[in-house]
Amino acid sequence: MTDFSAWIHTCQTRVEEVLAERLPSARIAPQRLHEAMRYAVLGGGKRVRPLLAFAAADIANADMERVQYAAAAVELIHAYSLVHDDMPAMDDDALRRGKPTVHVEFDEATALLVGDALQSLAFDILASQPLARDAATQLSMVQLLAQAAGSRGMAGGQAIDLASVGKPLDLTELEFMHIHKTGALIRASVLLGAQCGHLTDATATALDHYAKCIGLAFQVVDDVLDAEASTATLGKTAGKDAAHNKPTYVSLLGATRARELARELRADACAALAELGAPAERLRQVADFVIERTF
Numbered sequence: 001m002t003d004f005s006a007w008i009h010t011c012q013t014r015v016e017e018v019l020a021e022r023l024p025s026a027r028i029a030p031q032r033l034h035e036a037m038r039y040a041v042l043g044g045g046k047r048v049r050p051l052l053a054f055a056a057a058d059i060a061n062a063d064m065e066r067v068q069y070a071a072a073a074v075e076l077i078h079a080y081s082l083v084h085d086d087m088p089a090m091d092d093d094a095l096r097r098g099k100p101t102v103h104v105e106f107d108e109a110t111a112l113l114v115g116d117a118l119q120s121l122a123f124d125i126l127a128s129q130p131l132a133r134d135a136a137t138q139l140s141m142v143q144l145l146a147q148a149a150g151s152r153g154m155a156g157g158q159a160i161d162l163a164s165v166g167k168p169l170d171l172t173e174l175e176f177m178h179i180h181k182t183g184a185l186i187r188a189s190v191l192l193g194a195q196c197g198h199l200t201d202a203t204a205t206a207l208d209h210y211a212k213c214i215g216l217a218f219q220v221v222d223d224v225l226d227a228e229a230s231t232a233t234l235g236k237t238a239g240k241d242a243a244h245n246k247p248t249y250v251s252l253l254g255a256t257r258a259r260e261l262a263r264e265l266r267a268d269a270c271a272a273l274a275e276l277g278a279p280a281e282r283l284r285q286v287a288d289f290v291i292e293r294t295f
């Protein structure tokens, strides 16, 4: 095991433990809702957003005992978005993280409530213990996550996505959509991890640039994988973008150019870290992980 894969394993285990502990037990009423919440969140996913939060924490000398809660909060928002996105009114998918989606395994009403309750739990966790050096910073962290998830962030990006099926978006419009739908939460993951420690304005600006580039690169790679990887490898239905005539980086640029673009975005992201030296090494490694992933 390389040092990086050991680190990934440690971070994934840590966030899994926090999530397992903070998600209500399936033995507590309402049992079925709690069971479905745990089903949606535990034991699956790459945990990319928590990895970004942990990696950014290195820059700010943040205590892992604190960062783990910021990491869990972003993962809960992400999990909620996947549950809702898979529902018939949105992407209508039956497979997620290698198992039936929540509305298939349970029912649609439960899936709606799972998403709602996961979102609330994310903010409960972010607000319920000291994470930042002072209360004002912590309040700004709550606001950062709220804005990233809201109508001018992820939910807004999803609205644009739903409205653009079958429409010929150009690259600028596609980028605008993904900056919101995928990029906003990825940016929040990086900034929240770092805000658990001490940050100068210059470092925050560098991290913001890194996060924006990685958020977009993540989506470019997602588009390539949807076109090229198998359902078994992805654990979700492959080839959906083309089947639904969705504009993607692959449909606009072709897979080869899309892969090049992802690497250019990684280079741009890492250039932003140049001044930060050795503590930025994990962020460079996570950038490689995001770009080179196969699922």
Ligand code: GRG
Pocket: 044, 045, 046, 047, 048, 078, 080, 081, 082, 084, 085, 097, 154, 155, 158, 181, 182, 219, 222, 295
């Ligand atoms: C329903 C408000 C609302 C938003 C949904 C994020 C999103 C918006 C929809 C997910 C659909 C999708 C496939 C988006 C592309 C990028 C993405 C978020 C992929 C899934 O994330 P991964 O690869 O998943 O990090 P795992 O399962 O590894 O956590």
